[in-house]
Amino acid sequence: MQLSINTQRPYAANYSAPQQNKLQCCKPKPQSFTGSKEEIISSMASKSKFFEPVEKAWDTMTDWIAKNIIGKAMNSDIVAKFANKTENSKYITNHIITAGAAVGTGMYMYKTMNLPDDKMDKDRKKVLTLNHALTFAISTAGSYLADGMLFGKWRKVTNKYAELYTKDKDLLSKIDKINKGLKAEGKNTIDLIDYANDYLKDKKLVNRLKGMDIAKTFLICTMIYRYIVPVAVTPLANKLGDKFLASKKEQDKKLQNAA
Amino acid sequence: MKINLLNYNTPYLSGKTEVNKDPQAFKERYGAGVCDKKNNTRGYNVNFSGNPAQKASEVAAKSLGDKILSSKTFGNILEYAEGHPVSCNALFSLVIAGMLRPATILSLPGKGEEDKKKKLDAAAHAVASGAIGFLFATIIMSPFDSAMKKLKNNPAKFLGKKAEEYLGNLKEKGLTKTKKFRNVEKLIKMGPDILIGIPRSIITIALIPPILKYVFGINPKKKEQKAEADVKTQQPQTPNNNQYTNVSLNNPAFNAVKGGDRNAA
Numbered sequence: 416m417q418l419s420i421n422t423q424r425p426y427a428a429n430y431s432a433p434q435q436n437k438l439q440c441c442k443p444k445p446q447s448f449t450g451s452k453e454e455i456i457s458s459m460a461s462k463s464k465f466f467e468p469v470e471k472a473w474d475t476m477t478d479w480i481a482k483n484i485i486g487k488a489m490n491s492d493i494v495a496k497f498a499n500k501t502e503n504s505k506y507i508t509n510h511i512i513t514a515g516a517a518v519g520t521g522m523y524m525y526k527t528m529n530l531p532d533d534k535m536d537k538d539r540k541k542v543l544t545l546n547h548a549l550t551f552a553i554s555t556a557g558s559y560l561a562d563g564m565l566f567g568k569w570r571k572v573t574n575k576y577a578e579l580y581t582k583d584k585d586l587l588s589k590i591d592k593i594n595k596g597l598k599a600e601g602k603n604t605i606d607l608i609d610y611a612n613d614y615l616k617d618k619k620l621v622n623r624l625k626g627m628d629i630a631k632t633f634l635i636c637t638m639i640y641r642y643i644v645p646v647a648v649t650p651l652a653n654k655l656g657d658k659f660l661a662s663k664k665e666q667d668k669k670l671q672n673a674a
Numbered sequence: 675m676k677i678n679l680l681n682y683n684t685p686y687l688s689g690k691t692e693v694n695k696d697p698q699a700f701k702e703r704y705g706a707g708v709c710d711k712k713n714n715t716r717g718y719n720v721n722f723s724g725n726p727a728q729k730a731s732e733v734a735a736k737s738l739g740d741k742i743l744s745s746k747t748f749g750n751i752l753e754y755a756e757g758h759p760v761s762c763n764a765l766f767s768l769v770i771a772g773m774l775r776p777a778t779i780l781s782l783p784g785k786g787e788e789d790k791k792k793k794l795d796a797a798a799h800a801v802a803s804g805a806i807g808f809l810f811a812t813i814i815m816s817p818f819d820s821a822m823k824k825l826k827n828n829p830a831k832f833l834g835k836k837a838e839e840y841l842g843n844l845k846e847k848g849l850t851k852t853k854k855f856r857n858v859e860k861l862i863k864m865g866p867d868i869l870i871g872i873p874r875s876i877i878t879i880a881l882i883p884p885i886l887k888y889v890f891g892i893n894p895k896k897k898e899q900k901a902e903a904d905v906k907t908q909q910p911q912t913p914n915n916n917q918y919t920n921v922s923l924n925n926p927a928f929n930a931v932k933g934g935d936r937n938a939a
Contacts, residue, residue, distance in 0.1 A: 480821035626752030641771035
């Protein structure tokens with residue numbers, strides 16, 4: 416069997432080979448769009464007028480939010496304190512997720528404790544509230560632990576991603592060289608994001624590298640809070656709670672009988 | 675198998691190629707006969723550029739991990755995580771809590787049909803709550819993410835002196851690259867999720883029954899009614915239970931046996 420590999424020529428329009436000498440069987444297909452360059456550019460640049468009012472409303476709304484909500488929040492003392500205190504923190508994403516989980520758990524604990532007595536007896540309420548608190552504590556400790564354990568491995572994955580994205584296997588050695596020079600000058604060293612920002616000037620890569628860290632924390636926290644804990648820890652905690660309540664009831668009965 | 679390469683991929687400014695110098699000789703030497711009318715191999719014409727041996731070795735060298743890392747989907751997820759963190763977190767929750775968790779629950783061994791039904795209900799509940807969470811987070815947080823992007827592009831327009839005190843010169847180019855700004859950005863992008871967490875859970879709880887009813891065909895109200903009916907039908911089977919004593923004594927039929935209906939009199 417013979418297999419012929421035919422490469423297409425994207426520059427066919429500019430190619431000026433003599434017509435008679437061309438291989439007739441391998442002619443490139445004619446272009447489906449025959450407009451001029453100006454027409455193509457104008458058609459790509461012009462936007463649909465259908466969504467114009469929606470886009471205007473969106474712009475106005477986001478401007479308002481940027482000025483009146485985010486701007487004011489960033490001009491507040493609380494955010495200033497937060498920025499100064501967390502400047503060197505590696506676990507900002509974890510802290511924010513934990514704060515969110517604490518608010519949610521607190522709400523569930525409050526609601527459970529305030530349930531009317533005819534819906535749930537006092538002992539069960541106490542056990543359930545304690546269950547919420549312990550589950551939250553285990554999940555939070557687990558997420559921080561897992562995040563810390565995967566820190567080095569994930570950094571390797573991030574480095575590999577940057578190498579694949581830039582198609583440059585010497586990327587890390589280049590950063591090392593720059594850092595050696597910076598250290599000799601007594602300046603602060605740079606990381607991968609700084610390199611992508613200052614040397615490569617690739618915003619897409621910067622955003623993706625930032626996204627790597629965020630995605631890692633989300634994956635770990637979601638796996639622990641939403642999968643491991645509900646599937647493995649909560650049923651176990653419920654069983655323990657039921658056993659505790661049953662033994663307590665037995666003890667109460669024994670005490671009553673003795674009296 | 676003989677593989678011949680018709681290399682047309684030379685830059686057009688580099689002059690005439692071997693094909694143009696003597697096309698017939700080129701055809702005889704390199705042609706695989708794919709253009710002949712009688713040839714049956716016409717359908718195997720492949721568009722391929724570059725050195726095939728090199729390309730094959732590159733493909734073989736790429737492991738599964740490398741393929742995932744260099745895929746477009748992975749890159750898009752990373753950009754989404756950076757640009758829309760709350761929505762991305764909800765998306766992960768939808769995948770993990772709405773798909774992986776129900777799949778695990780359903781795959782666990784159960785006792786009887788009731789247990790199976792309970793598991794199905796729990797799975798439907800998880801999918802519904804994951805989907806609502808994702809939609810709610812995306813709708814609420816999209817304007818905030820877009821507003822933050824605007825602020826990053828022009829901090830001096832939206833921020834005041836207080837922010838300048840801790841962030842530095844607002845007109846400086848590298849302002850958004852500083853660690854302080856990055857941390858504040860994370861707080862602003864993810865912080866609202868803490869505030870909307872409670873209303874989101876309330877709305878999710880409120881929306882789950884209609885979703886279960888109209889999407890999954892599960893009616894929780896009917897179930898409750900059925901459970902109540904089951905309890906009522908079980909009552910005569912436990913005549914010695916003290917908690918039902920008052921109910922049975924007030925029964926008109928019971929009064930009739932005693933010697934007349936109280937209500938009738």
